[in-house]
Amino acid sequence: AQSVAQPEDQVNVAEGNPLTVKCTYSVSGNPYLFWYVQYPNRGLQFLLKYITGDNLVKGSYGFEAEFNKSQTSFHLKKPSALVSDSALYFCAVRDLDTGRRALTFGSGTRLQVQP
Amino acid sequence: NAGVTQTPKFRVLKTGQSMTLLCAQDMNHEYMYWYRQDPGMGLRLIHYSVGEGTTAKGEVPDGYNVSRLKKQNFLLGLESAAPSQTSVYFCASGGLAGDTQYFGPGTRLTVL
Numbered sequence: 001a002q003s004v005a006q007p008e009d010q011v012n013v014a015e016g017n018p019l020t021v022k023c024t025y026s027v028s029g030n031p032y033l034f035w036y037v038q039y040p041n042r043g044l045q046f047l048l049k050y051i052t053g054d055n056l057v058k059g060s061y062g063f064e065a066e067f068n069k070s071q072t073s074f075h076l077k078k079p080s081a082l083v084s085d086s087a088l089y090f091c092a093v094r095d096l097d098t099g100r101r102a103l104t105f106g107s108g109t110r111l112q113v114q115p
Numbered sequence: 116n117a118g119v120t121q122t123p124k125f126r127v128l129k130t131g132q133s134m135t136l137l138c139a140q141d142m143n144h145e146y147m148y149w150y151r152q153d154p155g156m157g158l159r160l161i162h163y164s165v166g167e168g169t170t171a172k173g174e175v176p177d178g179y180n181v182s183r184l185k186k187q188n189f190l191l192g193l194e195s196a197a198p199s200q201t202s203v204y205f206c207a208s209g210g211l212a213g214d215t216q217y218f219g220p221g222t223r224l225t226v227l
Contacts, residue, residue, distance in 0.1 A: 009155075032214050043119075043205055043218035044158075051214075090157060094214055101146055101165065101214060102173060105157040 002027045002095045006106035013081045014114050021076040021109045023091030032094040033074040034103065035065055039087045047089075050074060061085070081113045117141055119219035121206050127225045128196045136191040136222050138206030146209045147189035148173075148216065149181060151202040158205065164189055196226045 003026045013019045025031055032051055036044040048059025055067045065076045074091060088110050092103040122137045138147065145166050150158040160173030164183040178200060180192045189208075193200060203223050207216040 004157075034215070036218075041221075043220045044207075046215055046217065049215060101209070102148060102160050102163050103214070103216060105150075105159075107155055107157040 002031075002093050002104045004091050004093050004104055004106035006089075006091055006109045008109050009107075010110045010112060012112045012114065015083050016080050019078050019081040019085070019111065019113070021089050021091075021111060023074045023076065023106060024072050025074060025091070025093040026072060027093060027095040030096040031074075032096060033065075033067060034092040034094075035059065035063070035074075035076050036090045036092065036105075037087050038090065038108075044090060047076070081111075083113045083115050086111055086113045119206055119208055119217050121204075121219040121222050123222060124220070125223045127227065128193075129227050130197060132196050133192070133194050134196065134224075135193075136204055136206075136224075138189045138191070138208075138219060139187055140189075140206075140208040140217070141187065142208060142210070142217065143186070144208035144210045144217075145186075146211075146216075147183065148207045148209075149179070149189065149191045150205045150207065151175065152205060152221075153202050161191065161204075196224075198226045200224065201226045 005024045034049045035047040050057045050067045058064045091106040119140045148163040149161040162181040164170045167186040170181045182190045206219040209216040
């Protein structure tokens with residue numbers, strides 16, 4: 001079975017400071033990993049994904065994520081947070097080896113960026 | 116391109132009533148999914164489809180039925196609504212390459 005853990009319900013950061021939103025995963029095979037963002041009363045928007053190759057993945061709006069196989073982590077990062085980054089962030093995983101294409105999502109982390 | 120659209124945006128039902136949620140995508144995607152989102156629980160997969168005429172159960176399928184008669188549409192039905200089905204429902208679609216899923220804006224359903 002595949003699973004995702006987002007250990008922090010909320011992350012608070014001051015504008016201009018770097019931010020990290022944590023994600024760890026569990027799969028039996030090789031993972032596809034995703035980050036999505038949800039703004040209030042909106043659907044989820046795709047930010048970035050890791051499939052294979054370079055462990056550092058760059059995505060939309062200046063976000064990036066680092067895949068760490070030994071720690072089974074895929075933390076989302078941004079060098080300088082903006083107030084407009086405040087939203088709900090979801091990590092998701094798919095186990096490549098099961099053939100099941102559906103994603104399993106974490107419970108979400110609310111990011112609050114203070115001016 | 117409209118992407119993924121969902122109808123309706125909001126709905127209030129009484130216990131025992133039925134309704135159908137419609138999802139449409141214009142990206143020619145093979146895969147379509149229905150999720151529900153509840154506070155503190157992330158998104159949970161209800162049903163999904165890997166192509167026209169096919170459907171499969173997800174994590175929380177009880178109380179829901181689905182149909183994929185056309186490639187671009189994926190319908191979610193509640194035959195006899197229960198208060199436990201109060202939630203926000205999201206539809207998503209995805210192609211073969213890369214598995215990125217694209218989400219609709221959601222339907223907020225309240226069952227009284």
